[in-house]
Amino acid sequence: MSTTTPRTDQPARHAPPGPAGLGVGMRLSLHPHTDDFVDVILGALEDVEAAGLTDGLVVETDEVSTYVGATEAPAEQRLAAYLTTLVTAASRRCSGGHVVAHVLLSRGCPGEVSCDLATTGLPHADPVDLPPSGLPAIAQWSLYPLLDGDGGGGDHMAPIEEAIAAARRSGVATAPRHYATRLAGDLSQVVATAVDAWARVGATVPRVVTHLTLSLGSPSVTEETR
Secondary structure: OOOOOOOOOOOOOEOOOOHHHHOOEEEEEEEEOOOOHHHHHHHHHHHHHHOOOOOOEEEEEOOOOEEEEEOOOOHHHHHHHHHHHHHHHHHHHOOOOOEEEEEEEEEOOOOOOOOOHHHEOOOOOOOOOOOOOOOEEEEEEEEEEOOOOOOOOOOOHHHHHHHHHHHHHOOOEEEEEOOEEEEEEEHHHHHHHHHHHHHHHHOOOOOEEEEEEEEEOOOOOOOOOO
């Protein structure tokens, strides 16, 4: 009778971590260009809470920005819905005036929680589903896969280029910018494009961050917006 001794030189694989264990969340700053910006910002935050969009999220606002951390799946859907509704509410409250939002999305626990992603699988996320907002938006978007390695840290450009190509196929990515890609379309389309690309890269790269600067009602006119 023979026995087989289990190998112990390979790390055990466990189920993918949930949103909280993976550190999925965002930090955003809302900047309505209006004299009553305080009422617009606080009112927009209240509108999102009244809409019931804070379920499964931890929301903490300080003097600089608002942190929104996902504690329940689908994390990406919850974050995208929160962001879109907040910006829409701010635009409505300032009568369609100029509103800017600076957003940082992070996943893979870089500095947020302690986890060992080498011994777990990475969760795949379904594309977010957002109803049209009816608001045209322009954005500048940057994506940063944080690859491990010695020296170069791996081929960091491959996931970035693939994400940008997917955004171009959707018609939302319109042109390269210095350190960023220009996105244009309905606010919901723009947010979904950035969030989906971030989540898609996060299914293969343990740690990934993306920056998104949204602008609605800008007084600046370029050849692309004429």
